[in-house]
Amino acid sequence: MINTRRYDLNDRAVIESCVQQMSTQGVCVLPDFLTAEAVEALRQQSDALALQAFRSASRATPYLGPADESFAVGHPCNTITKSSVEVVAYDQFAHADGLRALYEWDPLLAFIRECLGLEHLFRYADPFGALNLAVMRDGDSLGWHFDMTDFVVSIAIQSSTSGGHFENAKQIRSSDQPNYESIQNVLNGQSPELIRTEPMTPGTLMLFNGRWSMHRVTTIEGDVPRYVALLAYDTKPGTDSTDTLKMSRYGRLASQATETFHE
Secondary structure, eight states: OBOTTTOOTTOHHHHHHHHHHHHHHSEEEETTOBOHHHHHHHHHHHHHHGGGOEEEEEEEOTTSSOOOTTSOTTSGGGOOEEEEEEEEOGGGSOTTSHHHHHHTOHHHHHHHHHHTTOSOOEEOOOTTTSEEEEEEOTTOBEEEEOOSSSOEEEEEEEOOSBOOOEEEETTOOBTTBOOHHHHHHHHTTOOGGGOEEEOOOTTOEEEEOOSSSEEEEOOOBSSSOEEEEEEOEESSTTOOOOHHHHHHHHSSOGGGOOHHHHO
16 A cells, blocks of 8 residues: 555654654654555545545634633634534444554554654553544634644545635744734734745645644535545553543444444
8 A cells, every 4th residue: 555665664864754754843754654565455445435425613822721701802822713514433443444554554554653753652441433534525624722742643535626725823832832913913914924824635644743833724616525534643552632622523322333333
């Protein structure tokens, strides 16, 4: 599945380039990481999996919480953005599905760990959230937000007819500088120079630190859905999500996981 002519997973130059990009940019984009044949196979599998996707919609601030009215109107902490997406959970992938096989393949885990500059990296223990297929259809979008985790690993599988661009206000805040003014300007569409569109063509692997970079997916247009796989890892073993998150994102609890996961 992996385009080894371009990406030797043991090539120190490739790994060191990724480490540098993550440390300086907070994002590393590897286009054509998958072969064209693999992308087509995953697209066909995604068409079938998407029939099982759970749809959710949310309204939250860029910090993924409710509006705080102690802040002025228009302040980022008091500004609501809207998101809508469909998600296929980990337990809905058959063991033979390409994405699941790739996620559970140890050499990929080792490669991502090294690219992130980490000593230890583990797959999520979440029966739903370890591997997701995000399905976005006509009218769907993800509003401006920061992630709660240090990094996200994604693989682009299919682009929508129009829209669906991954826009990134790169490292717009830090642990000691909330930078509310710049964030407010981005939310108001007043600082286009702070935004860049990350190339997410099918077959692209992206490593992304969304804790400090505010990002969104623009509105999908057309009949072709946007497919992106999300591979979940953590620096400690046994990471799981809360029941509240499971219900909002997947519409069920771990006790309702399918037998596919337990085999």
